[in-house]
Amino acid sequence: MTEQPPRPRRLSLARVRRLPPWSLVAAGTVAGGLLGGAYGVLAPPVYSATSYVVAVPDQKSDPAAALGFAQAYGRVATQVAVLGDAQRQAGVPVRTLRRDVRAETSPDAPMIAVTATAGRPGPAAAMADAVSDALARHAADTTGSTHISLVRFARAVRPTDPSSASPAVTGLVGASAGGLLGGLALLVRPRRTTPGDPAHPPAVPGPAPAADVHGRL
Secondary structure (H helix, E strand, O other), X not given: OOOXXXXXXXXXXXXXXXXXXXXXXXXXXXXXXXXXXXXXXXXXXXXXEEEEEEEEEOOOOOOOHHHHHHHHHHHHOOOHHHXXXXXXXXXXXXXXXXXXXEEEEOOOOOXXXXXXXXXXXXXXXXXXXXXXXXXXXXXXXXXXXXXXXXXXEEOOOOOOOXXXXXXXXXHHHHHXXXXXXXXXXXXXXXXXXXXXXXOOOOOOOXXXXXXXXXXXX
């Protein structure tokens, strides 16, 4: 008779329950760190470039009004009217500009920051400059009534390093999230009980039937 090879032992539920409590946290931390690091390595890099324009009042306008107009122009910088004029200079369609371009303003200075993100440094800088130029042209069309014009303050510089998170950062974030999930699983899992556990007191025998007691008397 030929001997049969031993069957691989399956990890039973009882064995899982016998693992130390901290094993869930450790397993979640390791798994989260591996997944986060893998995402940081496999995800394509993202580059960001920023162009700045400043609102300048003319002689007929109050200098304090430039701050309010800068806030207003910052809100319309990513509207279709401006992006439609910028798409030719940027070399990308309007939907790409709407997705990858954002405008921010300062509450203290009449300045607008136009930031674009792309998978390469060149397109990111080109999109930021194109939207800034288009916004300045739209402001020039209404200078006669607003007495405010937008002037380029700084062109976008091609970024040398990606703005996306590095694998080390994504790994730390993943490890933190995995450890947190492991801790939550540790809290909700059923606890093991022993006969001396206060939550399960020893069983007390019930009262004997009346017939048995009468027979013993």
